[in-house]
Structure formats: C-alpha cells, structure tokens
Amino acid sequence: MPLDEKxxxxxxxxxxxxxHGGKPLYEAIVLAARHRGMAGATVLKGMMGYGHSSRLHTAxxxxxxxDLPVVVEIVDRPDRIEAFLPELSEVVDxxxxxxxxxxxxxxxxxxx
Amino acid sequence: MPLDEKxxxxxxxxxxxxxHGGKPLYEAIVLAARHRGMAGATVLKGMMGYGHSSRLHTAxxxxxxxDLPVVVEIVDRPDRIEAFLPELSEVVDxxxxxxxxxxxxxxxxxxx
Amino acid sequence: MPLDEKxxxxxxxxxxxxxHGGKPLYEAIVLAARHRGMAGATVLKGMMGYGHSSRLHTAxxxxxxxDLPVVVEIVDRPDRIEAFLPELSEVVDxxxxxxxxxxxxxxxxxxx
Numbered sequence: 001m002p003l004d005e006k007x008x009x010x011x012x013x014x015x016x017x018x019x020h021g022g023k024p025l026y027e028a029i030v031l032a033a034r035h036r037g038m039a040g041a042t043v044l045k046g047m048m049g050y051g052h053s054s055r056l057h058t059a060x061x062x063x064x065x066x067d068l069p070v071v072v073e074i075v076d077r078p079d080r081i082e083a084f085l086p087e088l089s090e091v092v093d094x095x096x097x098x099x100x101x102x103x104x105x106x107x108x109x110x111x112x
Numbered sequence: 113m114p115l116d117e118k119x120x121x122x123x124x125x126x127x128x129x130x131x132h133g134g135k136p137l138y139e140a141i142v143l144a145a146r147h148r149g150m151a152g153a154t155v156l157k158g159m160m161g162y163g164h165s166s167r168l169h170t171a172x173x174x175x176x177x178x179d180l181p182v183v184v185e186i187v188d189r190p191d192r193i194e195a196f197l198p199e200l201s202e203v204v205d206x207x208x209x210x211x212x213x214x215x216x217x218x219x220x221x222x223x224x
Numbered sequence: 225m226p227l228d229e230k231x232x233x234x235x236x237x238x239x240x241x242x243x244h245g246g247k248p249l250y251e252a253i254v255l256a257a258r259h260r261g262m263a264g265a266t267v268l269k270g271m272m273g274y275g276h277s278s279r280l281h282t283a284x285x286x287x288x289x290x291d292l293p294v295v296v297e298i299v300d301r302p303d304r305i306e307a308f309l310p311e312l313s314e315v316v317d318x319x320x321x322x323x324x325x326x327x328x329x330x331x332x333x334x335x336x
Contacts, residue, residue, distance in 0.1 A: 085217055089218050097218040
C-alpha cells in the first residue's frame, strides 16, 4: 500500500506561440524545470481559449489562430515548487500561474 | 516575490460533439465565460475517455469516435466562479463540473 | 442551485507508449476504471514533457519522440478513488499518481 506525500501541482497557462530566448515559452519552462532538477513536467495543448488579453484563440476551421493555449504542469515537493516560482515568474511575462495541493500516491518504480 | 491570491479552478468534463444553441458546447461555455468577463478559459482535448453515460470514447484507429472528451478550465476568484455556476449549469446538460481551490501566483504582466 | 459533494480527482502521469497486457497503458487504466464502475475517465495527451526517467519527450519536428506524456484523469467519491488505488498501482509501473480534493458541482442530468 503506497504512502502519502504532500506535494504541489504547479500549472502555467500560456499561449502556444509565446516565446522566450528564441524558443517556445512552454519549451523554455520545461527546460528550466529539468535544468533545476524538478521531478517532471508535462505540456498539455489546448484547442481553444482566451486569457488575460481577452483575445479568443481557437483551432476551429473558421477562426484559426496560431496562439492556442497550452498548460505546463509540474508536480514536486512544496519547497521545490516554491523555490522554482521566482525563476518561473521571470520567464512568464504574461500568463497565469497557479499552485494547488496534491497528494502523491505513487512515483516511479516504488511507492513513496 | 509574487503575492498569493486564493482562487478557484472550475473544470467542465463534456464531449467534443456536445452542442448548445447551434455550436459546440465547449465553445458556448468559453463564449459565455468571456461574455461574463471571466479571467480566462482553456479547452483541453482528450484522446480517450468515458463519462456519465459509460459510453467509451476513443481516438484510436480501431474504435474511432466523434465524441472525444474535452475539459474546459476556468480560473477566477471564488466569488466569480460561484456566480458563474448557475449559468453554466443551465448550459451543461449532461457532464461533470468540478471546482477546486488553487492559489494564483502570477497573472498577467505584474504579480498579483 | 446545485448541491456540493466532496470528491477526488485522480491523475496518472504516464507515457503514451507505455504498455500493459498488450495494449497502451492509458487504455488499460481507462478499461480498468470502467470495469470497476468508476464514474468516468479522461485521457489528455501532452505535447512535450519529461518525467521520473528525466528523458525529454517532445512532439516538435526537431526532437520527435513516440513517448509523449499523457495524463489520465478520474473523478469519483473519495472512498471509491481510495479503493481503486491498489489496483492502479499494480498496473502503473513507473509513473506519477496524484490525488486532489475537488468539489462536484454537477454531474449528469440533475444536480447532485
């Protein structure tokens, strides 16, 4: 039976076409997370959305846009998420960053 | 260092082929959210799933279905999420709506 | 006005190419969930990510990989999620499983 461990889920809502340092912003975030040794990162691609700018993004045939929303997700220990936030805020110019409490039930080959 | 702000993440689990008022339901939800001035909305497309109806939806070659799951996500202040729920419930005929607590770390150009 | 019900969101972070019993692992999880009568399951496909193994997965043209991340999501009552965890842990060899608290605002045709 796996043990419980308190963790946090960091989510970054940005545009697919947002860029940082010559590469897609979502990629820059994933690379920064990996460079920092964060446990993992996942980029989910949205098919429609709008954000802070109130521009409407959609992948529909009628109103095709290059700037679809993406969500970058990182799960790690609370102290490690907290330590990553300042670096992340530097990179994410305009976008929503949320943190929520999660319980890690299992990670990797053995229960944690 | 960014300030913390309590917020809520609203998630709506529906089918991609669900419709409302002549348009896709996910689009109707995004437009309703924008019309109401909600801070943002993101539609994530699933590749497989089943829901309330226990029908199995999948994008695999073998069992292709038009009714893949989609998840609409809206993050805003708790009072604004709460106020949006009755309107949302009118539109979402059959589908799962969940609300969870999140902390907004950063939003837009300046820390919040 | 819909009632509130405490529920849990179970999320499984795995690779798209992970397999179990001759089929994709995400499909095996969805089928196990349905067989057990869980309320629903949704598979979200990632476009980039890395995990426990620190291998970098991406769908970009430059570094195409077959092992993109997927996230399987299941929402149900806490006791039912808890009861599903041992079976799930058997199947998920290497991967992250998280559980978080959510509030079900509406489910199916009538408010719950």
